[in-house]
Amino acid sequence: MAAIEAGIGVLLLLTLTVGFALGVSPAATESPQLEAYAHDAAVILENEQPRHQGQSRLAELTASAAAFDRERAALDRRAERLLPDNLLFRIETRHGTVGHRLPPDVPTGTATVTTGSGPVTIRVWYV
């Protein structure tokens, strides 16, 4: 009898152990890195000189719908070159978005820059 009871007890404890071994949350390991990438891209683009006029490249992008249409291809290329190859990105402005379509349920890193003509949000995620 005692052996059966002990067996059940041991089983119970082992279940707990397995729970601990697997269950300690594998803390969001990728999110600080993604946030860092988004932040860096935002800072670098924000400090880049505008191609035509405005305070910065990002401010130029948001200035008007016409400016957005003119700048989007160049900005797309620039962001593509800047970010590591294993990342996709999306830049959101008042006049539209540049970059890839954001898939549902992926961890993203986000950075927002405030410009004179509205906010610009940069999101990055792993391919």
Next chain:
Amino acid sequence: MRAQTSLPALGIALVLLVTTSVFAVTVAAEQLEASRSETLERAGAVAVADALIGADSEATVRANVLDRAALRSLSPAALEARYGLDPRAGVRVQLGTETVLRRGSVGAGTTIERIVLIENRSRRTIVPTFRQSGQVTLPRRTPTVTLRVRPDNATVETVRVNGRIVLDNPTGLRGRFEVSTSRFETATIGFAGSGRLSSGDVRVTYWPARTRKSRLRVTIQRGGAAGG
């Protein structure tokens, strides 16, 4: 009677149970410790990388733009004093594929990668011909311009940068002059005076920046300072 026969079994059962409990607690403690250590390591790496590429860092020209020479001259002691490195942690800083700094072992460490630009300024000189106008527009932006003015058959009285007077002497300018320009707009330098300037009268030296992108990787291993 039953109690007496099952006494050894009870003993064995107790030993089994206690062993298993101890095992379970050990595993749990290890897991928690590992998880905390990794979190702290990552937080440390994030903090050091952030401080290194911030606008206030000694290794940067402005935020996210690194000065390569300054980065190379960093020491682990400086990282501890100014960039928040844990004195007992192993650390490695890589720029692209080059390791600029290393202390202790980092094999099992945590890495944070940042996107940075590396800026190089090189010296360029142009000699305006003044065939069409008394103006010269610099092809690239620069923070300072050095003018060497030695006119032969003319005098230069006023020098303007984008319409703003930066040098003025009614009896004629001659010699070397340093002029600050804006990093944010293209500079057009105008020369006004008497007589007609010709090629070679003025030499303009400027310092355009060339940036290229790179990655800064900061790896930190807790307690790794002593090892390898």
